[in-house]
Amino acid sequence: MLKNYFFPDIVLSIGILLTGAAEAIHLYGVLFGRPLSECALIFGAVAALAAAVVLACVVIRVRGALTARRGRAAAPREPVQSRGRKGADALLWAAFVLLVLSQLLFLVTGQSVFCGGDMTVETVGSFLQSDGLHRVNPLTGQAYAEGLPSRLKILCLPTVYASLCRIFQVLPRVMVWRVIPVLTLLGCYTANLCLGKSLFPGSGRKQLVFLTAVALLIWVGSGQYGMDGFGLLRAGWRGETLRNAVLIPYAISLCIRRKYLHALLCAAAEACIVWTLYGLGVCPVIIAGLALTALPAKRRPVGTEAAG
Amino acid sequence: MTELFRNAWAGWRGFTGDGKLVGLLLVSLLFLWLYYKRVEQKRFLIYTTVMTVCCIVPVTAAVLMRYQTLFYSYEWIWSFVPLTSVIAFAAAVFVTEPLQNTAEYGRKKRIAAVAALLLLFALCGGMGSGLEDSGQEESRRAEAVLEKLREKASGRELCLWAPQEIMAHAREYDSALTLVYGRNMWEPSLNAWLYDTYPEEIVELYRWMSGGEEKTMTDLSCAETAVAAGVNCILLPESTEKGTIESFERVLGVKTESLEGYYLLIR
Numbered sequence: 195m196l197k198n199y200f201f202p203d204i205v206l207s208i209g210i211l212l213t214g215a216a217e218a219i220h221l222y223g224v225l226f227g228r229p230l231s232e233c234a235l236i237f238g239a240v241a242a243l244a245a246a247v248v249l250a251c252v253v254i255r256v257r258g259a260l261t262a263r264r265g266r267a268a269a270p271r272e273p274v275q276s277r278g279r280k281g282a283d284a285l286l287w288a289a290f291v292l293l294v295l296s297q298l299l300f301l302v303t304g305q306s307v308f309c310g311g312d313m314t315v316e317t318v319g320s321f322l323q324s325d326g327l328h329r330v331n332p333l334t335g336q337a338y339a340e341g342l343p344s345r346l347k348i349l350c351l352p353t354v355y356a357s358l359c360r361i362f363q364v365l366p367r368v369m370v371w372r373v374i375p376v377l378t379l380l381g382c383y384t385a386n387l388c389l390g391k392s393l394f395p396g397s398g399r400k401q402l403v404f405l406t407a408v409a410l411l412i413w414v415g416s417g418q419y420g421m422d423g424f425g426l427l428r429a430g431w432r433g434e435t436l437r438n439a440v441l442i443p444y445a446i447s448l449c450i451r452r453k454y455l456h457a458l459l460c461a462a463a464e465a466c467i468v469w470t471l472y473g474l475g476v477c478p479v480i481i482a483g484l485a486l487t488a489l490p491a492k493r494r495p496v497g498t499e500a501a502g
Numbered sequence: 503m504t505e506l507f508r509n510a511w512a513g514w515r516g517f518t519g520d521g522k523l524v525g526l527l528l529v530s531l532l533f534l535w536l537y538y539k540r541v542e543q544k545r546f547l548i549y550t551t552v553m554t555v556c557c558i559v560p561v562t563a564a565v566l567m568r569y570q571t572l573f574y575s576y577e578w579i580w581s582f583v584p585l586t587s588v589i590a591f592a593a594a595v596f597v598t599e600p601l602q603n604t605a606e607y608g609r610k611k612r613i614a615a616v617a618a619l620l621l622l623f624a625l626c627g628g629m630g631s632g633l634e635d636s637g638q639e640e641s642r643r644a645e646a647v648l649e650k651l652r653e654k655a656s657g658r659e660l661c662l663w664a665p666q667e668i669m670a671h672a673r674e675y676d677s678a679l680t681l682v683y684g685r686n687m688w689e690p691s692l693n694a695w696l697y698d699t700y701p702e703e704i705v706e707l708y709r710w711m712s713g714g715e716e717k718t719m720t721d722l723s724c725a726e727t728a729v730a731a732g733v734n735c736i737l738l739p740e741s742t743e744k745g746t747i748e749s750f751e752r753v754l755g756v757k758t759e760s761l762e763g764y765y766l767l768i769r
Binding site: 307311322323331339340367389397400403405407408412413415418 | 542543544549552569570571578581582586589591593594597598623627638675677678679680681683691692695696698
């Protein structure tokens with residue numbers, strides 16, 4: 195059952211389950227008119243549990259890796275890689291780390307946020323100020339005259355951000371413009387790590403080149419509206435960015451491994467964070483599209499396409 | 503539907519005008535199809551190719567635009583194409599397969615090919631254009647004004663009416679402030695998030711403060727409308743005429759103070 199699962203799968207799956215829990219808490223707050231402080235408390239408890247599970251998995255993983263390393267040290271030595279190949283790998287690692295660090299630095303300084311058509315900071319601020327969800331018009335701070343579309347009312351991201359602001363006592367603009375984009379970027383690399391492992395199973399070097407190319411393309415696309423790089427480096431708090439940079443690569447990775455039911459979790463998460471048509475969104479189309487491409491392959495004998 | 507086609511076509515032209523990443527995607531797909539036999543994940547390649555064609559052809563692009571709700575513009579239908587992933591996939595195949603496996607390629611040639619690939623990436627991104635300071639300077643100036651305003655208010659609840667550059671950042675900076683109108687007054691895309699609209703007299707207040715030729719209200723009626731709307735804090739630009747300031751002082755019953763290049767009336 196757990197065949198073809200990687201360690202980053204655990205992190206991403208817990209993130210998606212946390213989104214589902216956040217949606218439930220948000221709906222509880224909206225439908226029953228509960229105060230934000232109560233929702234933040236429940237979310238904090240769930241998030242702490244999720245963090246503990248991730249931490250436990252990391253510890254188990256590190257211990258397993260150390261044991262395997264000791265085992266390798268005791269076993270007869272494998273053929274040594276050529277010096278040139280080792281040097282190229284080191285160069286690739288250095289380039290990748292440098293690119294990611296430069297992006298993190300860019301995000302932390304918060305120099306180039308794009309707020310056109312977005313009012314997340316105001317919404318989070320109004321949640322905190324009124325200690326309730328969608329009680330006042332975020333743009334004016336006055337009571338709603340007509341309200342807001344119910345499809346938007348059920349999106350959970352503002353509640354998540356407001357809860358995090360309440361728990362860590364951070365200003366909304368710091369949380370939304372600086373902290374969340376960092377988490378989104380890290381989520382993007384985790385999702386692309388899964389995708390790299392699915393695209394190039396068993397080839398660490400190809401996976402590293404793939405990740406380095408993704409890092410480079412994030413910088414390349416950062417100046418063009420609608421590109422992943424633009425979303426990640428200038429609007430990492432938006433639901434569309436989370437979907438395009440985290441959920442979609444992860445859903446593709448799962449579809450390549452033929453884990454369609456698990457991929458549907460990405461579609462569910464998308465419905466909780468992005469305004470989609472009657473609950474449908476981009477993820478279901480991608481999952482359906484990749485499932486359709488698998489149909490002709492099924493007729494061929496098994497093993498003609500590696501892991502695909 | 504014709505309108506939707508026109509939007510799809512205009513969207514494609516606008517989308518490909520800013521950067522050349524779509525061009526790079528097409529080159530990547532071409533390379534992967536030429537190298538088809540060695541590509542491990544053919545399903546990923548087939549899906550991406552089909553969706554790319556759907557996003558380019560106006561008829562299918564229009565269908566996708568309707569599917570994603572008309573709330574989103576053309577650019578967002580490209581979410582159906584995992585553009586970054588497929589270019590990175592092609593780059594990884596290019597760097598690790600043909601270059602590594604060709605015996606006649608020397609070390610220098612390989613380095614030159616990788617450098618050419620990096621240059622191509624850089625050129626496709628518009629060389630950093632679009633990353634310039636996007637209103638951050640204005641935001642910082644507004645913050646300085648709002649910080650001083652908070653000190654002056656000393657804990658009172660304020661309903662603010664001010665020039666656009668201050669109103670745009672007021673609720674980002676301090677959610678305790680209420681505003682007579684919000685950013686959606688001049689940024690119509692935000693109206694998609696709300697059903698609320700503004701009465702005509704509030705729209706008049708915006709026109710008056712913007713100082714355009716469209717304003718129809720007199721200074722006195724403007725001040726009275728603002729007070730009737732609950733405003734108790736007004737910032738007027740430094741260029742405001744003396745007669746106007748006197749009208750406002752009379753209606754609000756307070757004297758103006760100078761605040762970071764604005765006239766402040768607070769009661």
